[in-house]
Amino acid sequence: xxxxxxxxxxxxxxxxxxxxxxxNRTSMWWPRSHSMSSAxxxxxxxxxxxxxxxxxxxxxxxxxxxxxxLAWERPRRLAYLWHLGTDRDRATEVEISFIGAGDATAxxxxxxxxxxxxxxxxxxxxxxxxxxxxxxPQYERAVSA
Amino acid sequence: MPLHALPGDPFDALGDxxxxxxxxxxxxGHRSVSELAxxxxxxxxxxxxxxxxxxxxxxxxxxxxxxxxxxxxxxxGIAAVREYVEQVWGEVAARFRLVAENTREPRGQDRS
Numbered sequence: 001x002x003x004x005x006x007x008x009x010x011x012x013x014x015x016x017x018x019x020x021x022x023x024n025r026t027s028m029w030w031p032r033s034h035s036m037s038s039a040x041x042x043x044x045x046x047x048x049x050x051x052x053x054x055x056x057x058x059x060x061x062x063x064x065x066x067x068x069x070l071a072w073e074r075p076r077r078l079a080y081l082w083h084l085g086t087d088r089d090r091a092t093e094v095e096i097s098f099i100g101a102g103d104a105t106a107x108x109x110x111x112x113x114x115x116x117x118x119x120x121x122x123x124x125x126x127x128x129x130x131x132x133x134x135x136x137p138q139y140e141r142a143v144s145a
Numbered sequence: 146m147p148l149h150a151l152p153g154d155p156f157d158a159l160g161d162x163x164x165x166x167x168x169x170x171x172x173x174g175h176r177s178v179s180e181l182a183x184x185x186x187x188x189x190x191x192x193x194x195x196x197x198x199x200x201x202x203x204x205x206x207x208x209x210x211x212x213x214x215x216x217x218x219x220x221x222g223i224a225a226v227r228e229y230v231e232q233v234w235g236e237v238a239a240r241f242r243l244v245a246e247n248t249r250e251p252r253g254q255d256r257s
Binding site for chain 2: 005007009011012013014016017018020021022025028029030031034107109111
């Protein structure tokens with residue numbers, strides 16, 4: 001297994017507001033550079049149920065899928081498959097928890113599943129060495145930015 | 146491992162399908178240039194050129210063994226790639242936080 005990427009921080013708002021900002025008002029803050037089209041005015045949409053699509057839509061109506069909702073447990077937990085910039089079958093998994101702590105909310109993002117992405121050859125899959133290809137989605141995003 | 150500490154860019158290095166193929170072959174074990182060239186649809190000099198780029202990007206390391214030079218994967222490049230991923234998440238998190246902390250919770254919102 002390749003160690004998940006884990007990011008923790010606090011936000012000065014309620015878990016509900018944090019969850020809604022993340023999943024329902026994503027377009028307000030998501031860096032446009034981290035999208036397929038980089039189109040000005042693009043919107044980012046999370047459909048609010050397991051199995052829901054995560055996608056960007058340009059003002060011209062072009063849509064690009066980024067992932068699929070696995071868990072929508074407002075306000076505590078959100079989990080989704082994530083394949084922005086790569087094929088659906090190379091999806092990694094993002095899980096975010098929003099836990100109230102006094103007036104603030106502790107946000108923990110765990111991005112895992114890197115080892116899942118061994119490329120096509122079964123031989124490579126067996127090796128389980130570094131899971132290089134797991135990082136290729138990030139690379140592809142980097143070069144298209 | 147900051148990206149600028151490497152002479153080459155691991156993202157550029159991984160941008161070529163032949164170089165990705167080399168990385169995948171090396172993931173299976175140490176190999177020489179001629180062994181790699183046998184398994185790829187490119188010439189030996191081309192393999193050498195790709196290996197040089199991969200080495201500069203910290204993705205591949207080499208050592209001499211007798212008369213042969215053996216190549217293997219190196220951790221430095223992957224650390225750089227990983228750091229990039231963390232940096233992207235850091236930017237996402239910072240932007241999210243700015244908006245979450247500076248917008249109001251809409252009234253009468255469904256709290257289900």
